[in-house]
Amino acid sequence: MSTTSHLLDDIRNVNLSYLLLVQRLLNEDRTSAMFRLKISEQMADTLVSLPISQLAKLANSNQLLCHFSLTDATQLASLTSDQREDDLKRTHAAILLAGGSFEHEEETVGGEQQYGR
Structure with missing residues (x-):
């Protein structure tokens, strides 16, 4: 194969x-x-x-x-760095990913997905 x-x-x-x-x-x-x-x-x-x-x-x-929700390499780097405590990392991830949901909603107009990113 x-x-x-x-x-x-x-x-x-x-x-x-x-x-x-x-x-x-x-x-x-x-x-x-x-x-x-x-x-x-x-x-x-x-x-x-x-x-x-x-x-x-x-x-x-x-x-x-x-799809991968993180859209910026700096977001990924900040979540994977050893400088933060685990609980803080989870909170930070939730904030970053929640922000992505607002971007997603802005791309939707009149119930139709807009694909021009």
Whole structure:
């Protein structure tokens, strides 16, 4: 099996794991999950309603369905530096990621996602 084939299998596995986690988060605490995942109520409704067969079909993609929330290398560096205590790191991460949700909301106009970043 080639390296590319292994990578595609890994991407598909990550996608399915991510989608199952998304459903679990939404089922356990919808409001918190929507905030953490930076998704709308309509998207949450859609994701929760998908049966496992549809999740598997959706996961069977060569593109990652999840994305990295930190958009700036300095954010990542500040969270990974040894200078902060662990509790402070978690608080800082929450603040940085919460700020990303506001950026996401600003990109949405009239219920339609704007892709020109």
